[in-house]
Amino acid sequence: MLSRIAESLFWIGRYVERADGTARIVDVLRLQDLEDSRLHVESASHMVLTQIMGLEVGDEPVGYRDVAERLVLDRDHPSSIVGSIWAARENARRARETLSTELWEAINMSWHQWVALGSTRVTARHLSWVRERAALIGGIAASTMSHDEAWDYFTLGRSLERADMTARLVATGALPREGESAWSTVLQSCGAHQAYLRTNRGLVEDDRAAAFLVLDRRFPRSIVFALTEAEASLARLAPTADRIGFSDEAVRQLGRIRTSLEYRSFVDVLEEMPAHMDSVQSAINEASDAIARRYFQTGTAPAWTEELA
Structure with missing residues (x-):
């Protein structure tokens, strides 16, 4: 497979997942804006922009509208929803000959429908539509793409983005909210609230919620599940014959951080949760760089030039 096609498939998976995750976070904040006091919404908005998304915020107070502007409507920012949808479409256009017709139409239509929705004010309709389109694109990809190299690159990108988000x-602990367990908000942001309640018989406890989101092997948005899926994709792309260690740096980084979580006492993980989550993000970034160096075109693309006289 051409490196440019592989790279496009990888980033389609990442950008679609990024739009979905960002929509979930902003929607939870929107509900807080309706229900909670202004002070708590400002604190939550600041946490979303700085601690979760890693954006710089000035000294001025920020609220839901500021978050919506930067994480939903800012086309120039790759972490925003509109930026992610546009980037997914551009990458799909580059890999058009590899994608199924249904998948291309789903991604292309998502962009045009977003424009038709209008983007002057972010409503519940916008955010629920993004989640529905992300689920649709993922389902069409799973059912219309051959589960070969193309599928592995798509799944690899999606899994890394999901683990990172x-x-x-989890690193934030929670968005502040009055009268409710902080972890309920985190579970809702991850789309894990109902799955967690079903698994733990309706009891929301901080330790159990953190364990569910980090270590559960059956919930698809847990960190361990996503890292395991990413490792499986890499193993299919390049089966290893190494007798000692791993020559694939991406496999080594993901395997190291996954086993450090899975085989460590969760009490130890819980005591230093922010530090461990920082390590997860660092490992994902290093793995992404290693994947780019090994599989994607890193130099300047060749171009035709006029013959000199």
Whole structure:
């Protein structure tokens, strides 16, 4: 497979997942804006922008509208929803000959429908639509793409982005909210609230919620599940014959951080949760760089030039 096609498939997976995760976070904040006091919404908005998304915020107070402007409507920012949808479409256009017709139409239509929705004010309709489109694109990809190299690159990108987003949310502990467990908000942001309640019989406890989002092997948005899926994709792309260690740096980084979580006492993980989540994000960044060096075109693309006289 051409490196440019592989790279496009990888980033389609990442950008679609990024739009979905960002929509979940902003929607939880929107509900807080309706229900909680102004002070708590400002604190939550500041946490979303700085601690979760890693953006710089000045000294002025920020609220839901500021978050919506930067994380939903800012086309120039790759972490915003509109930026992610546009970037996913551009990458799909580059890999058009590899994508199924249904998948291309789903991604392309998502962009045009977003424009038709209008983007002067972010409403519940915008955010629920983004989640629905992300689920649709993922389902069409799973059912219309051959599960070969193309699928592995798509899945690899999606899994890394999902693990990174969950780590960012878990690291914050929670968004502040009155009269409710802080972890309920984190579970809702990850789309894990109902799955957690079903698994733990309706009891929300901080330790159990953190363990569910980090270590559960059956919930698809947990960090361990996503890292395991990413490792499986890498193993299919380049089966290893190494007798000692791992020559693939991406596999080594993901395996190291996954085992450090899975085989460590969760009490130890819980005591230093922000530090461990920072390690997860660092490992994902290093793995992404290693994947780019090994599989994607890193130099300047060749171009035709006029023959000199």
